[in-house]
Amino acid sequence: MKIKKEVTIYDLAKELNYSPSTISRALNNHKSISKKTVKLIKEAAEEMGYRPNNLAAGLRSNKSNTIGVLISRINRPFVSSLISGIENTARKAGYNVLISQSNDKYQSEINNSNALYDSRISGLIVSLSMETIDMGHFEKFMENGIPIVFVDRVPSNFNSYKVVIDNYTAGYSATKHLIEQGCKRIAHFAGAKHRNVYLERKKGYLDALREHGLPIEDKLVVNFKTLSFDEGTKATEKLLKMTNPPDGIFAANDTTGVSAIMCAKKLGVKVPDQLAVIGFNDDPISSIVQPSLSTVSHPASKMGAISAKRILEHSAQSYDADLSEITVLGTEIIARGSSLRTVKS
């Protein structure tokens, strides 16, 4: 296989009897080059198969036009939609997207953040790993003026762009919804305490109970490690076999919400009449399970688009931007069969 030599602006310069500077300017629509020349050069570039070298351009101009994404794992509905939103808006602006998954491991997050840094990304979009507490590995980005947008799973002790939903209100509303359906003893499937999303959903749950005069029982709050299906099944079994089982569950994600429904059905517990369930995220499985799982909408793609836009805006302006801008998106309760009771008990 013969490997062709690539066409550079020097080749174009020689061919057209212009200097490389003029070629470069023409290709970038610099105003000091006449329209005629620009047209001529662009046509020749096209014809000769010229393709810019981003490595060279990035090295010199110190702009890679690349957004780095640091997430836990890609193959989950929320995350893949998030990335889809990022990629679509980045692409429209001519930016590339570099991805890396930490698999929820702290050390991987550090390594990956370094790898992305080494590629001199224009900005970083991060959803923290489950384990991450220390933020030291993000400081070099700030020091070098590379904007970071934390999305969904954000830190509380680090000042930077953030794009989140109102997890507290969502948790409150989800719980309130169950209360309105007549639930008196509502359990909660909670995630890692140090991750804002789970902490706030739990706070919303607790406050909703309090404000509606319902008792808070420690035994009804299950702390999950990974919020997996199996973990959800076990927790549900344990709850339903209590002498005084709950009549409602607010699960911090849809996976465990669905597991609760399926487990309850297997145990002969009627959903929603004996046990009402609401999840979180609006994953595809939530509308497939029978009865379909009530849930909280999570604008994943939109959050991705906004995050990317923050980076693009930041790159566009040379002056010092306000790095502490926080975007809070609203959510909606999606009431489905798993919680809508015909006769309220």
Next chain:
Amino acid sequence: MKIKKEVTIYDLAKELNYSPSTISRALNNHKSISKKTVKLIKEAAEEMGYRPNNLAAGLRSNKSNTIGVLISRINRPFVSSLISGIENTARKAGYNVLISQSNDKYQSEINNSNALYDSRISGLIVSLSMETIDMGHFEKFMENGIPIVFVDRVPSNFNSYKVVIDNYTAGYSATKHLIEQGCKRIAHFAGAKHRNVYLERKKGYLDALREHGLPIEDKLVVNFKTLSFDEGTKATEKLLKMTNPPDGIFAANDTTGVSAIMCAKKLGVKVPDQLAVIGFNDDPISSIVQPSLSTVSHPASKMGAISAKRILEHSAQSYDADLSEITVLGTEIIARGSSLRTVKS
């Protein structure tokens, strides 16, 4: 915000009284630098916060250590698992992953392939868009020695690495499975004819019917445009309202398979006894729907890992590699409630 000047190998050279070449070699574990010096330099680099500049290194060495991925859309279970597999193996080898989604549009695929090319990726992994027929936009990669791995949705008229499953056998086995369950009139939900995956599944379906002496009816083969849930629902409705409805459906993906189950239930058609259904992919929804959807396993993550490995191997060897290597992975029929009949009719 003060922006720090980045530390380069020149800074290290000055600080340690070595030449930049020695610094570079030491950092890359070049054998001609003594162990002592390597250790000294690496420690100083660490301490001074040195981070390599991939743009500079890539420009000079003509290796970006980056894999480009070109897929239709990320937020689908198969694709996100595929990318997850790619990313994990690429990362282990110190490679970055650039992603781009065509949204199944031909022109976007062209634009994205150019964008990836401009970043001088070390290799490209492609799952073709629904629309793509012409392969011209991939030629410049071949001409410049950049390996392409086509995965899942591959071209028939382009010679390059390919990683696929045996769609024909999978289609044959899925259909045979329905036949073994007693189905006599089996419908097929088929995808775009020019995409290998759908074409071959259909071929397998047709041959299975033929070899088992079942008639082939045009009306039972539904050609889908996007294989979406709504499309599946409509098709199922139409089929079930025929005077002589099918007693089995082999759907080319799980989404339409699930839609068939749900539609049948709504119309009062018993699954699997009156209508047995099998899908394709083993998406999460397939094990959630009731009855759970029989399907064909699709080793998405493994295919991603293998694809990435092809690129890594190709980059490692300087000699001309055999570009036409095709990897065919096996699949398994996952028999679940939607097709397993207690009493075979």
Next chain:
DNA sequence: ATAGTTAACGGAATCGATTGCGTAAATTAA
């Protein structure tokens, strides 16, 4: 007609690594 602008382009340094070639010192072989 002359000075002052503007338009259109060229020269050359620069970004931060990598690497072929050269060389002095240290080590080994004979």
Next chain:
DNA sequence: TTAATTTACGCAATCGATTCCGTTAACTAT
């Protein structure tokens, strides 16, 4: 002890753009 290697590094070109400063010619204003 001397020649032959080997070890451990330095020099300087190079990758392919971008961009700060000119410079020339055409044009405009007075």
